[in-house]
Amino acid sequence: MAALPESSSQQPAPLSLPVLGGRPSSYRERVADALRAALIAGELRPGEVYSAPALATRFGVSATPVREAMLDLAKEGLVHAVPNKGFRVTEVSDRQLDEYTHVRALIEIPTVVALATTADPVSLEALRPAAREIVTAAVAGDLIAYVEADTRFHLGLLALAGNTHLVEVVRGLRGRARLYGLTALAASGRLLSSAEEHLELLDALLARDERAVHEVMTRHLGHVRHLWASAPD
Structure with a gap:
């Protein structure tokens, strides 16, 4: 699933939220886990900028838990914030x-x-x-x-x-x-x-x-x- 500009007429595939081993979980945790999986699999591409609203649409949730999850991933060094645009996926050498x-x-x-x-x-x-x-x-x-x-x-x-x-x-x-x-x-x-x-x-x-x-x-x-x-x- 290559990253697409938000203006593209082609719609990116939806992302599903995982069920986390029976332990209580919030949308934020579930979205963060799904985003990590997408990053590892290369579904979210290095160097690309993704906005919380666009990702929220693909998860079928509101933008708030997605934004919070992306901030968690930023603390882990997996993405970094781009002011007024979203989050850029960190490149790995x-x-x-x-x-x-x-x-x-x-x-x-x-x-x-x-x-x-x-x-x-x-x-x-x-x-x-x-x-x-x-x-x-x-x-x-x-x-x-x-x-x-x-x-x-x-x-x-x-x-x-x-x-x-x-x-x-x-x-x-x-x-x-x-x-x-x-x-x-x-x-x-x-x-x-x-x-x-x-x-x-x-x-x-x-x-x-x-x-x-x-x-x-x-x-x-x-x-x-x-x-x-x-x-x-």
């Missing part, structure tokens, strides 16, 4: 993407490998619906739904390690990433194979196979940087 992925690998790979021996099988199985949602979104080519389900899966998995600060660090790193290549992967059908890695990872964890878990996680994070995050043309 290749070096920054490499650094984010490197830090994620340092945190996530050993943490998830350790879960092969410590995680409760019932808790692991509880993540399977999210893993299946990722596959369903990949088949449908729904990039926002893909990112939302992917975020729930990975943060839910990390939460099993019992370190809430670690989860928040990874949440922040994920929010700063940009997966520009998702559109091309979805169009080519290759996104499905990446989506299925989540089910492969669960199966390896349930089998208590640390070597397989390490291999899948390493491959998966490699996709995040080198395949999914290919710069747009």
Whole structure:
């Protein structure tokens, strides 16, 4: 979904609000999460300016929660305010993407490998619906739904390690990433194979196979940087 000038006669696709894991949430929180997913998926393009009223129309809510959500994202460095116009999406360099992925690998790979021996099988199985949602979104080519389900899966998995600060660090790193290549992967059908890695990872964890878990996680994070995050043309 490329960014379009507001004067364009072509209407951008609507954005849907996620349901946030059963916890109480405001429109502001839900809009902020949906905006993060749109940013990560590259649906909101770097350097483009988006107004709160225009985004509100796409969410089907009033401009106030959208404006508040964008201010939250500005505090996170994902966008910055442009006086009298809206918010410009922060551009991310290749070096920054490499650094984010490197830090994620340092945190996530050993943490998830350790879960092969410590995680409760019932808790692991509880993540399977999210893993299946990722596959369903990949088949449908729904990039926002893909990112939302992917975020729930990975943060839910990390939460099993019992370190809430670690989860928040990874949440922040994920929010700063940009997966520009998702559109091309979805169009080519290759996104499905990446989506299925989540089910492969669960199966390896349930089998208590640390070597397989390490291999899948390493491959998966490699996709995040080198395949999914290919710069747009």
